[in-house]
Amino acid sequence: MTPDTALAAWIQEALGHAPRDLALFRRALTHGSQGGPSYQRLEFLGDRVLGLSIATWIYALFPDDPEGKLSARLNAVVSGEACAEVGRELGVPAHLILGKQARDDGAQLSDNVVGDAVEALIGALYLETGLEGASAFVRRVWEGKLDRSAAAPKHPKSALQEWAAARQCRPPVYTLVGQSGPHHAPSFTVKVDVGGKKGGSATAEGASKQEAETAAAAALLEKLS
Structure with a gap:
């Protein structure tokens, strides 16, 4: 199995989507230490898609919650720590593309790096499947992390x-x-x-x-x- 074939197979398994443009998803996993194009632009996009997906979801789930409670629920599940946790569950660290120094420094274990890559992957998924496809992925992998209790989590x-x-x-x-x-x-x-x-x-x-x-x-x- 070639590296490209292995990457495409992992993306399909982890994200539930067969990539049409594999280079897009490879960029979503590429850290700036590589010296070329990195995941930063896709991370910017994915961060907004993640926020909108979760916000839409909790707006429907908690129709009686005021804005403050909705914000508390949102912030609890879109934090960098939450994204990094999702990334480790999906196996993102093993597929990160890092420069030698960053890898030697353990960047693949960093919450910042893993969480950013997850948001970048959401951005790439959004570009290929639209908001509906990206939101379906977010709901699937965040399902167990959303507190459905009546009381909103307090920061x-x-x-x-x-x-x-x-x-x-x-x-x-x-x-x-x-x-x-x-x-x-x-x-x-x-x-x-x-x-x-x-x-x-x-x-x-x-x-x-x-x-x-x-x-x-x-x-x-x-x-x-």
């Missing part, structure tokens, strides 16, 4: 802020305490502090500052519970 940072306010503690303060890793796969370390008698602190890492802040908030909530 950890919002939940921590509410916890502090309810106990008359000072609002959470997030501090970037470290940054490491190569440009294509950075790691940020953030500490969160909640002042007051019942407060506390926690530290966590993430592939972005926002991701690290979210992880720190979640860690502190668990610590305080």
Whole structure:
């Protein structure tokens, strides 16, 4: 089996679509470290298609939810971490096309890289199958990740802020305490502090500052519970 045949077979299995333009999907898996055309433009497109697909889905599933709850549900399942989780389930890391240095640095394990490639693949799928085909794929692979409970999931940072306010503690303060890793796969370390008698602190890492802040908030909530 040639590399092209193997790639086409994997795309059909993972995405449920036989690619007409294999080069389009190869680009969706190509990281910028290769030095040529990469997945960035397709990622831009796929990010919008993913958001619209999920937004349309939850709008129909939760007809009584106000805008705030719908936004919370959307944000919970289109995050970089969620996209990376989907990518690993589909086997994306094994098919990423990376420059030598990026591969040596472990970029194929990066949430940023894997998540971006998933969005790029959605963009490529949209170009070949339209919104209907792309949305069908999104619903299939995101089915188990959508919280169908009546209560919308609460973002950890919002939940921590509410916890502090309810106990008359000072609002959470997030501090970037470290940054490491190569440009294509950075790691940020953030500490969160909640002042007051019942407060506390926690530290966590993430592939972005926002991701690290979210992880720190979640860690502190668990610590305080």
